[in-house]
Amino acid sequence: MTFPLSRRTFCTLGVAAFALPAQAFALTDGEARRLVQTLVEEINGVIDSGRPESAMIAAFESIFARYADTAYVAAYALGADGRSATAAQKRAFSDAFNTYVARKYGRRFREFEGGRFEVQGVRAQNNYFEVPTRVYLRGEAPFDVTFLVSDRAGRPLFFNMYVEGVNMLLSERTEIGAMLDRRGGNIDALIADLRRAG
Amino acid sequence: MGAGRAISLLIVVAAMAGCTAAVPDPGFNDPYEAQNRRVHAFNTSVDEGIVSRAGRTYVAVASPTVRTGVSNVADTLSLPRTVVNQVLQGRLLRAGRNTLRFAVNATLGFGGIADVAADMGLEHDETDFGETLHVWGVAEGAYLEVPFVGPTTQRDLAGSVVDIFLNPLDPRLEPGQRRAKLALRVLDKVGERADYAASIDSVLHESADSYSQVRLMYLQNRRYELGATPPEAVDADPLALDTEGF
Numbered sequence: 001m002t003f004p005l006s007r008r009t010f011c012t013l014g015v016a017a018f019a020l021p022a023q024a025f026a027l028t029d030g031e032a033r034r035l036v037q038t039l040v041e042e043i044n045g046v047i048d049s050g051r052p053e054s055a056m057i058a059a060f061e062s063i064f065a066r067y068a069d070t071a072y073v074a075a076y077a078l079g080a081d082g083r084s085a086t087a088a089q090k091r092a093f094s095d096a097f098n099t100y101v102a103r104k105y106g107r108r109f110r111e112f113e114g115g116r117f118e119v120q121g122v123r124a125q126n127n128y129f130e131v132p133t134r135v136y137l138r139g140e141a142p143f144d145v146t147f148l149v150s151d152r153a154g155r156p157l158f159f160n161m162y163v164e165g166v167n168m169l170l171s172e173r174t175e176i177g178a179m180l181d182r183r184g185g186n187i188d189a190l191i192a193d194l195r196r197a198g
Numbered sequence: 199m200g201a202g203r204a205i206s207l208l209i210v211v212a213a214m215a216g217c218t219a220a221v222p223d224p225g226f227n228d229p230y231e232a233q234n235r236r237v238h239a240f241n242t243s244v245d246e247g248i249v250s251r252a253g254r255t256y257v258a259v260a261s262p263t264v265r266t267g268v269s270n271v272a273d274t275l276s277l278p279r280t281v282v283n284q285v286l287q288g289r290l291l292r293a294g295r296n297t298l299r300f301a302v303n304a305t306l307g308f309g310g311i312a313d314v315a316a317d318m319g320l321e322h323d324e325t326d327f328g329e330t331l332h333v334w335g336v337a338e339g340a341y342l343e344v345p346f347v348g349p350t351t352q353r354d355l356a357g358s359v360v361d362i363f364l365n366p367l368d369p370r371l372e373p374g375q376r377r378a379k380l381a382l383r384v385l386d387k388v389g390e391r392a393d394y395a396a397s398i399d400s401v402l403h404e405s406a407d408s409y410s411q412v413r414l415m416y417l418q419n420r421r422y423e424l425g426a427t428p429p430e431a432v433d434a435d436p437l438a439l440d441t442e443g444f
Contacts, residue, residue, distance in 0.1 A: 093444070175405055
C-alpha cells in the first residue's frame with residue numbers, strides 16, 4: 001500500500017550503484033533495514049502532510065520510483081505473458097504499471113492520515129531480506145506490512161510487500177492477468193487500459 | 199445449549215472438514231469455483247445495493263463516538279466466545295488476559311462502551327472456532343463463498359457454525375438482549391464497511407476479477423492470522439525472474 005529514503009541516503013546509494021558493479025554489492029541486514037527506515041519516514045511525512053489527494057499521489061509516485069525495484073515489479077506483474085512482449089511493449093508496460101500502482105495505492109494514503117509506520121526488525125531469507133513494519137492508524141488496531149528488500153538491481157530496493165500476509169505483487173499479477181484476459185491477450189490494449197485504471 | 203450438544207456438533211463438523219482436506223498448496227483449493235463465482239456475483243450486488251449504502255447512512259447518522267461505543271460493546275459481548283476458544287486452543291494465558299479484558303470493560307468501561315482495558319495494555323485479541331480447528335490439526339478444506347457471509351473455507355465455515363453456540367454469555371441473555379447483541383454486531387460490520395469504503399470498493403467493484411482478488415486476500419490473510427505458512431514462502435527464489443527490458 002505504500003513505500004520510500006532520505007535524499008542523502010538516496011544519493012549515497014546512487015553513487016554506490018555507479019561505483020560498483022552489481023555483483024559486487026552484497027546487501028547486509030543493516031542496509032535493508034535502513035532502506036525501509038528511510039522509506040517509512042518518507043511515507044510518514046506524506047501521510048502527515050495533509051496534502052490533497054493529487055499531491056499525495058505525486059509524492060507516492062516519486063517514492064515508488066526511488067525505493068521500488070520497478071523493473072522487477074513490472075516483470076512479475078506481467079508474468080508469463082511478458083515473455084512474448086516486444087522490448088517496446090515491456091518498456092511501455094513498465095511505465096504504465098508503475099504509474100498505475102502509484103495512483104492506486106497513493107489514493108489509499110488518505111485513509112492513513114494521522115497514522116505512522118514503524119520498522120520492527122529485519123529477517124534474512126535466501127537472497128533477500130524481509131523488513132517487517134507495523135502500521136498505527138488512528139482508532140484502529142495496528143497491522144503488519146512487511147517489505148521484501150534485495151540488491152538485485154545493484155542497490156537496495158524493495159521488490160514486494162505483504163499487508164497482513166497478503167502478497168501485494170501476487171495480487172497485482174492476478175489483476176493484470178484478468179485485465180489481459182479481458183483484452184484477449186492484447187498487450188497494447190492492456191497498456192492503454194492501465195493508463196486509465198487505478 | 200448444553201456442552202454435550204456442542205461437542206457432538208463439533209465432532210460432526212471436524213469430521214466434515216477432515217473429509218475435505220487435501221492439497222491446499224501450492225495455490226488455492228477451489229474445486230467449487232463455478233458455484234463460488236455465482237455466489238460472489240450475488241454477494242457483490244448485495245454489497246452494492248444494501249451493505250455499502252447502509253454503511254454510508256450509518257456514518258451519516260451516528261457520530262464517531264457512538265460508532266466506537268457500538269464497536270466496543272460488540273467486541274466485549276464476543277469476548278466470552280474468544281475465551282472459550284482460547285481455552286480449547288490451549289492458549290490459557292491469552293484466555294486469562296481476555297477474561298480480565300472482559301471484566302474490566304464490562305465494569306470500568308460502562309458495560310463495554312469504553313475499551314479501557316486496551317489503555318491498560320490488554321489489547322484486542324480475538325479468535326474463533328475456525329482457528330481452534332486449525333490448532334487441532336484440521337486442514338483448511340476447500341475455499342467457499344457463502345451468500346451474505348462472503349469468503350470462507352470449509353474449516354472456517356464449520357467454525358462459524360460452532361461459534362454461534364459457543365458463547366457462554368448467550369444462554370444467559372433475554373431474547374431482547376440477544377436481538378440487541380445481534381443488532382450491535384450488524385451495526386459494527388456495517389460501520390467497518392464504511393470505514394474501509396475506498397479499499398473495499400477498489401477490490402469489490404473496481405478490479406478486473408474481484409472474485410480472484412477476494413479469494414487471494416481472504417486465504418493469504420487468514421493463513422497469516424493463523425500462523426500457517428503461506429505457500430509462496432516455499433518459493434525458493436522469488437527473484438529468479440527475467441526482468442530484461444522492463
